[in-house]
Amino acid sequence: MDPLFGAGGGSARAAIVLRLHHDGVAPLEALGRLAAFHVGTVGVRGFRTAHVAAGVQHFPAPEDVPLLLGALVEAIRRLFEDARDVQDELRAAGFVLWGLTAIHPFDDGNGRTALDFTQLVLVQRWNTKAPPLRDDGRLDHRLAPIFRAIEPRNDGSVHGFVAQRAELLRVFSSVTPAALAAHEPFDDLGRALAAQL
Numbered sequence: 001m002d003p004l005f006g007a008g009g010g011s012a013r014a015a016i017v018l019r020l021h022h023d024g025v026a027p028l029e030a031l032g033r034l035a036a037f038h039v040g041t042v043g044v045r046g047f048r049t050a051h052v053a054a055g056v057q058h059f060p061a062p063e064d065v066p067l068l069l070g071a072l073v074e075a076i077r078r079l080f081e082d083a084r085d086v087q088d089e090l091r092a093a094g095f096v097l098w099g100l101t102a103i104h105p106f107d108d109g110n111g112r113t114a115l116d117f118t119q120l121v122l123v124q125r126w127n128t129k130a131p132p133l134r135d136d137g138r139l140d141h142r143l144a145p146i147f148r149a150i151e152p153r154n155d156g157s158v159h160g161f162v163a164q165r166a167e168l169l170r171v172f173s174s175v176t177p178a179a180l181a182a183h184e185p186f187d188d189l190g191r192a193l194a195a196q197l
Helices: 010-023 027-038 062-082 086-103 110-126 139-150 158-174 177-182 184-194
Strands: none
16 A cells, blocks of 8 residues: 555656746645646646545545635635744644645545645745655654544544534634644644654
C-alpha cells in the first residue's frame, strides 16, 4: 500500500508546485491540477462522484465536497492572515493537510495532493524558491495518529454524513491561530511539520 503522503517524484512534485505558484493559479484549480498530476493525467481533475471510506471512516458525501472545499479555502486564508509567527503558519499548514484529508475530495491521490497543496500555500506565503517541507518518508508515521485523533467520525449512516458536514463547516468557520495553538493535536502537527523544514 502506498503511503498517504508518499514521497515519490520529488523533483516533479516541486516543479508543479512552483509552476502553480508562478502562474498564480487559483486555489481550487491548483488543487485539481495537483490531483491530476498524482494520478498521471493532464489538466484539472474533477472532484469525486462516489462515496469513499477508509475502514470504518466514511468521508463526506460527494455533493458536499465543493461546499466544504470553499469553506476550507476561506479558513486557510483567514488563518494565514491572522498568523503571528512561523509556528502559527505551520499549525495552519497542518490544518490544510487535515482539512483536505478529512474532505477527501478525489478518488485517488488525496494525501499526496494535500501535501503538495500545503507546499503551495507555504511557497506563496513565504515566497520561497522551493517547496519548504521535505518528506523523508516519516510524515505518514508521524501524522496518522493525529489524523485519527481529530477527524470527524462518520459511520456511513445518514446521521453520520450530516453530522460530519456540520462539524467540518463549524470548524472551518470558527478556526483561529489561537484555537490551533490550544488544540494539542494541531500543535503537535505544527511541530511535526517544523521538523520537515
